[in-house]
Amino acid sequence: MLNRDWKCEDPKQQLVWAAATSEALRVLEGKWKIVIIFQLFAAKQPLRFSELERRVEGVNQKMLIQQLKELEKDGIVTREIYPQVPPKVEYALSDMGLALGPSIECLIDWAFMRREVLHASSAA
Numbered sequence: 211m212l213n214r215d216w217k218c219e220d221p222k223q224q225l226v227w228a229a230a231t232s233e234a235l236r237v238l239e240g241k242w243k244i245v246i247i248f249q250l251f252a253a254k255q256p257l258r259f260s261e262l263e264r265r266v267e268g269v270n271q272k273m274l275i276q277q278l279k280e281l282e283k284d285g286i287v288t289r290e291i292y293p294q295v296p297p298k299v300e301y302a303l304s305d306m307g308l309a310l311g312p313s314i315e316c317l318i319d320w321a322f323m324r325r326e327v328l329h330a331s332s333a334a
Contacts, residue, residue: 237284242269242277247286247307248314256290256300286310 218224238244249265250257257265263274278301281287286307292298303310 237286240277240280242266242273243281243286244314244317245269246274246277246281247303247310250287250301250303250307251311251314256302259299259301262301281307 214227238247245266246262249262253261253265259274259278262278263269263271266274269277278287278289282289285304288302288304288307290300290302292300
């Protein structure tokens with residue numbers, strides 16, 4: 211991890227960070243991508259398409275295929291096809307996908323913190 215001076219007043223540096231953030235969010239945008247990434251983390255092993263489909267509740271096959279293709283194109287997910295009948299296809303996180311681990315953990319922590327704050331303010 212790089213250390214950043216978040217109090218940096220350099221507008222050029224701020225634009226670089228904003229652009230990097232936008233780029234990261236573009237790769238992860240989509241209703242199902244974060245859920246897919248989380249499920250691949252949680253599995254700790256490659257998952258067959260049908261298993262991933264069961265784990266990502268509410269997604270239809272077409273959307274899951276689309277999101278997996280985009281994640282594969284962006285280097286987050288790997289797809290391995292085994293030459294057998296019927297074909298066996300497994301999905302796993304690439305090294306780039308695995309590098310998202312700390313960020314996913316931070317998002318989960320933030321979501322729980324946000325829930326607590328919203329619950330406390332609605333109870334008041």
